[in-house]
Amino acid sequence: MSAIQHFDVIAVGGGSGLTAAWHALQENCDVALVTDQPEALGGTCVNFGCIPTKTLLQSAELMDSVRHAERFGIHLDQASVQVDFARIMQQMRHARAEAVAGVRRWVETEMTPIFSRVRFIDERTLESADGQRLTADHIFLATGARPVVPEIPGLAEAGYWTNEEVLELEAQPASLVIIGGGYIAAELGYFFAALGTRVTLISRSPRLLTGEDDEISERFTRAFGERVELVTGEPVEARATATQRQVVVATADGGERVLAAEQLLVATGRRANTEGLEAETGGIELDAQGAIRVDEQLRTRNPRVFAYGDVIGRAMFKHTSSYEGGLAWRNARGAGERVDYRSNPHAVFSHPQIGAVGLTERECRARALDYRVTTREYGDVARGRIIGAPDGLARLLVERGSERILGFHMLGPGAAELIHEVVVAMNAGDGSTASVRRSIHVHPTLPELVRAVFDAD
Numbered sequence: 001m002s003a004i005q006h007f008d009v010i011a012v013g014g015g016s017g018l019t020a021a022w023h024a025l026q027e028n029c030d031v032a033l034v035t036d037q038p039e040a041l042g043g044t045c046v047n048f049g050c051i052p053t054k055t056l057l058q059s060a061e062l063m064d065s066v067r068h069a070e071r072f073g074i075h076l077d078q079a080s081v082q083v084d085f086a087r088i089m090q091q092m093r094h095a096r097a098e099a100v101a102g103v104r105r106w107v108e109t110e111m112t113p114i115f116s117r118v119r120f121i122d123e124r125t126l127e128s129a130d131g132q133r134l135t136a137d138h139i140f141l142a143t144g145a146r147p148v149v150p151e152i153p154g155l156a157e158a159g160y161w162t163n164e165e166v167l168e169l170e171a172q173p174a175s176l177v178i179i180g181g182g183y184i185a186a187e188l189g190y191f192f193a194a195l196g197t198r199v200t201l202i203s204r205s206p207r208l209l210t211g212e213d214d215e216i217s218e219r220f221t222r223a224f225g226e227r228v229e230l231v232t233g234e235p236v237e238a239r240a241t242a243t244q245r246q247v248v249v250a251t252a253d254g255g256e257r258v259l260a261a262e263q264l265l266v267a268t269g270r271r272a273n274t275e276g277l278e279a280e281t282g283g284i285e286l287d288a289q290g291a292i293r294v295d296e297q298l299r300t301r302n303p304r305v306f307a308y309g310d311v312i313g314r315a316m317f318k319h320t321s322s323y324e325g326g327l328a329w330r331n332a333r334g335a336g337e338r339v340d341y342r343s344n345p346h347a348v349f350s351h352p353q354i355g356a357v358g359l360t361e362r363e364c365r366a367r368a369l370d371y372r373v374t375t376r377e378y379g380d381v382a383r384g385r386i387i388g389a390p391d392g393l394a395r396l397l398v399e400r401g402s403e404r405i406l407g408f409h410m411l412g413p414g415a416a417e418l419i420h421e422v423v424v425a426m427n428a429g430d431g432s433t434a435s436v437r438r439s440i441h442v443h444p445t446l447p448e449l450v451r452a453v454f455d456a457d
């Protein structure tokens, strides 16, 4: 049996595990960073998620501008516009490789890297695949999540991509079927469609992005349906022919449709990575979905072990796991802070773009809150008209009496950036609408749309 190595801190996970590690290093702690994917240091965000997909979407947005240049008096020979798909993909992978190399240099210089899977062998000890035993004053688990692949007969044999394989492409598919109606379907569906792939999207519900405020989801679905073919139904079988992949869909009217395309992308959610961790042996409880149960301070049932990020199965966003990682670290040092997701924002980088924070109108109703809703369109403000009055709006939900901002939802250009003023307002003073209303906004800018909806409330 090998000797036990003891550290001040062990962070398990090469993604947001780095957040706790970074905080620990600021306090001169001795840190072990454990990951089973050293070639993908930086985790999902850097390798298979936020950064590579948004890098790809930059090309999609540019293509959209080129296609619509005519509207602003710029005549382009559209037939001469060519997509160098291989180059788009290679540039993304090159940037990714540089980012990973940078993270790896940092980990190898400042921490003790343990490049292995680990599992608990008791409440104090982790063991690597080659039998190294590790203990620490504090352990942070950020082992992330992986794609859920539905059990559709024939799917494995037919062959499919998830968000990981799709980033390895060299050639653009002429046609693509996507299973799923959430974030990845909306973002990657937009990428492929904007570059000219014929995209068919299979969604269980008639509306896409059902977690959004109803009006946002409805208007997004309507606009997105002009870009891709939307099919509502349940995929029940998949198969491959010599040239195609086919998905049989049981449609809502009791019928059946066979959808065919060159390739198939599965985007049906993500599940926490806890298999093989032997969490129970470590005194850590899992929920029915296999996510790690934590309390309000992000502590597991084992007091020396904290968990955060996708593995706790809450809001699976990079900014959320970064927030949680900092909070978990401070709590390990005795701060006693509670997580508060009330102003945890999110964005869908599709077209139209979505940015949102706080409660949806549906959630306000479910909580029997006394609220009012105010809406303004892009065309209601000068900058909105300058950019062509695009389809889009801002929706504000305010609690009557307290005047607290309950939620803010935007659909349209810049939505992901524009919501931040409201995120700050929700955290300023009493979280009421006053701070936005009394602030001067530059004219003519899109933040004036935010101001306009607050003024109209």
Ligand SMILES: Cc1cc2nc3c(=O)[nH]c(=O)nc-3n(C[C@H](O)[C@H](O)[C@H](O)COP(=O)(O)OP(=O)(O)OC[C@H]3O[C@@H](n4cnc5c(N)ncnc54)[C@H](O)[C@@H]3O)c2cc1C
Pocket (backbone or CB within 6 Å): 012, 013, 014, 015, 016, 017, 034, 035, 036, 037, 040, 042, 043, 044, 045, 046, 048, 049, 050, 051, 053, 054, 116, 117, 118, 119, 142, 143, 144, 145, 163, 184, 273, 276, 277, 308, 309, 310, 311, 315, 316, 317, 318, 319, 320, 321, 349
């Ligand atoms: C396609 C896509 C696009 C996305 N876009 C965005 C976006 O635009 N904005 C946003 O905020 N979020 C986005 N997300 C979500 C975001 O990427 C995740 O929420 C975030 O990266 C989760 O970080 P994490 O540290 O919890 O997990 P990960 O980054 O997945 O890290 C988990 C780490 O744990 C390691 N590991 C797992 N099990 C073990 C074990 N037993 N032993 C050792 N190591 C182990 C893994 O190798 C990995 O290094 C996107 C996700 C996807 C899939």
Ligand SMILES: NC(=O)c1ccc[n+]([C@@H]2O[C@H](COP(=O)([O-])OP(=O)(O)OC[C@H]3O[C@@H](n4cnc5c(N)ncnc54)[C@H](O)[C@@H]3O)[C@@H](O)[C@H]2O)c1
Pocket (backbone or CB within 6 Å): 150, 151, 179, 180, 181, 182, 183, 184, 185, 187, 202, 203, 204, 205, 209, 234, 235, 267, 268, 269, 270, 315, 316, 317, 346, 347, 348, 349
């Ligand atoms: N911009 C961002 O922040 C961003 C972007 C991409 C991904 N993410 C994160 O990654 C997570 C995973 O993304 P996702 O799009 O895979 O999941 P999702 O949870 O957003 O959507 C899953 C979709 O798949 C559908 N679905 C589930 N099972 C199905 C089945 N058997 N057949 C047909 N449809 C089925 C659901 O109805 C839903 O529409 C997101 O929830 C989000 O947390 C974030």
